[in-house]
Amino acid sequence: MEFKKIVLSIVSVFLFVSVGFAQSSLELKKQRERLDKEIAELQKVLSAKTQEKLLSQREVSALSKQLDLRENKISTINSELRIINNNISTNNKIVDKLKGELEKLRQDYEKMILFAFRNKNAYNKMMFIFASKDFNQGFKRVKYLQQFADARKVKVSEIEGHKKQIELKLAQLQRDKQTQQALLKEQQEERNVIAKDRATHSQQLNQLSKEERSFRGQLTKKQQEKRRLDAAIKSAIAREVEAARRAEEERRRRLAEAEAKKSGTTVAEAEKKIEKKTGSAVLNNSPEATKLSAGFQSNRGRLPWPVGQGNIVRNYGNVTVERGVRDFYDYIRIRTADGAAVKTIFEGTVIQVINIGSMAVIVQHGEYLTAYSNLKSVSVRKGQKVSTGTVIGAADSDADAGYSYIDLSVFRGQTPMNPSSWIAR
Numbered sequence: 087m088e089f090k091k092i093v094l095s096i097v098s099v100f101l102f103v104s105v106g107f108a109q110s111s112l113e114l115k116k117q118r119e120r121l122d123k124e125i126a127e128l129q130k131v132l133s134a135k136t137q138e139k140l141l142s143q144r145e146v147s148a149l150s151k152q153l154d155l156r157e158n159k160i161s162t163i164n165s166e167l168r169i170i171n172n173n174i175s176t177n178n179k180i181v182d183k184l185k186g187e188l189e190k191l192r193q194d195y196e197k198m199i200l201f202a203f204r205n206k207n208a209y210n211k212m213m214f215i216f217a218s219k220d221f222n223q224g225f226k227r228v229k230y231l232q233q234f235a236d237a238r239k240v241k242v243s244e245i246e247g248h249k250k251q252i253e254l255k256l257a258q259l260q261r262d263k264q265t266q267q268a269l270l271k272e273q274q275e276e277r278n279v280i281a282k283d284r285a286t287h288s289q290q291l292n293q294l295s296k297e298e299r300s301f302r303g304q305l306t307k308k309q310q311e312k313r314r315l316d317a318a319i320k321s322a323i324a325r326e327v328e329a330a331r332r333a334e335e336e337r338r339r340r341l342a343e344a345e346a347k348k349s350g351t352t353v354a355e356a357e358k359k360i361e362k363k364t365g366s367a368v369l370n371n372s373p374e375a376t377k378l379s380a381g382f383q384s385n386r387g388r389l390p391w392p393v394g395q396g397n398i399v400r401n402y403g404n405v406t407v408e409r410g411v412r413d414f415y416d417y418i419r420i421r422t423a424d425g426a427a428v429k430t431i432f433e434g435t436v437i438q439v440i441n442i443g444s445m446a447v448i449v450q451h452g453e454y455l456t457a458y459s460n461l462k463s464v465s466v467r468k469g470q471k472v473s474t475g476t477v478i479g480a481a482d483s484d485a486d487a488g489y490s491y492i493d494l495s496v497f498r499g500q501t502p503m504n505p506s507s508w509i510a511r
Contacts (some may be wrong), residue, residue: 156280163273170266177262181255248263252499315444316416319457319495322438322448326455330368337371338362366499369453379452382432389431389509390475391496392458396422399491402504416502417457417495424490426481428458431509436470436478447478456505457495460484 342357349356363370370376382389400419434451446459449472462482466472483490494506 154230156283160273160276160280162274163269164432167266167269167273170262170269174262174266176257177258181252184252184255199298200347262493297317311443314442315440315446318440318442319446319448319459320440320500321502322440323455323457323497326437327368327452328367330371333371334363334368345466366453366501369450369499375452377452378432379454380432382451382454385432386508387510390429391420391509392421392431392492393420393426393481395426396420396491398506402506417459417493418505419493421489421491422481424481425462426490427477428461428477428479428481428492429477430458430472431456431474433473434471436466436468438473439464439466439468444482445479447477453498455497457497459493459495462493 223240281450309351338357338360339353341360344355345351345356345359346353370379395419398418399421400415402415402418404414432449432454433450434449434456436447437450437455438446438448440446440448440459441464444459445461445464446457447461447464447466448455458478460482461479464479466476466478480491481490494505494509496503496508
């Protein structure tokens with residue numbers, strides 16, 4: 087009975103270990119499958135990009151993430167291997183213990199067989215019983231012989247049970263070792279892929295760094311060209327404001343002279359009584375200009391777009407350009423079809439047509455001005471009055487950007503404003 091308790095305890099321990107192993111191993115297997123799925127998805131992204139000439143930061147990030155996922159997969163495999171190795175070690179100990187118990191059972195069974203052989207005939211059994219001192223001892227010897235026969239059958243059954251348990255444990259060990267070998271093989275394959283991917287990753291990072299330097303150089307050149315055009319636009323506006331300021335001073339001087347002659351005061355005294363326009367207000371130098379300013383202001387957020395179809399690809403203000411290059415833009419860039427008609431967003435007068443490689447048109451609307459740049463052709467002239475929607479030119483393409491666009495600027499006097507807040511949303 088004591089032996090049966092020991093066997094049951096050992097089997098219970100094994101079952102507990104096996105259940106715990108099964109749960110942990112299943113979770114790790116699911117995690118490994120999830121990592122395999124993520125790696126496969128990222129591999130698709132990388133494969134789709136391999137044929138492109140320029141590498142993007144997204145590709146490098148995807149490859150970097152894939153390397154991290156492969157490292158995580160190896161960690162998961164290591165965890166699985168630790169559980170399998172622990173299970174193999176535990177099962178080996180159980181097998182050794184069962185073999186020891188089986189050997190003891192065999193020895194006990196041999197002793198029982200030897201005893202049975204010595205007392206194999208009925209005469210010896212009868213002599214064993216009649217040699218008792220009294221009736222009680224004789225009765226006990228009869229019961230002992232009966233129990234001895236039963237014990238032999240139990241021992242045979244226990245020996246067979248131990249053999250089956252050992253066979254099961256050995257089969258489990260074989261399966262665990264096969265799983266262990268498969269995981270070790272998969273782990274080595276992942277390490278080989280990681281080594282290869284790291285070399286590719288390093289190569290792509292170097293390539294990306296070269297492209298970034300090249301891009302920065304190209305961007306600097308483009309920025310210089312754009313800044314020349316922007317400077318020309320601002321210079322034209324500044325000249326217009328300055329001319330308006332001088333005209334305003336002349337107007338005030340004439341009014342002051344007339345008032346001084348009429349009232350008998352000095353010109354300086356008379357000039358103090360005349361309202362002085364400052365800043366962008368000097369552009370409201372006529373009733374027509376004042377009316378245009380009021381109309382432009384009242385249509386804020388409702389002005390039409392300068393192209394029939396398009397979308398904003400660069401916003402006003404501090405903007406991060408591609409690959410970490412930052413700059414400030416006092417205009418918005420609208421992507422549109424190549425050669426698309428560019429139209430005025432409000433009525434006014436063309437005050438300048440600029441052509442310094444790229445073309446631009448500036449239209450004045452009282453104290454407000456709009457500038458349309460990156461035009462490949464212009465269909466208006468300086469001094470021409472235009473209505474809302476008048477075609478002033480055609481949008482130009484950009485080979486590096488790979489699309490056509492125009493840049494729209496809005497100024498109040500010389501102060502740039504965000505065009506997005508003026509055109510209809």
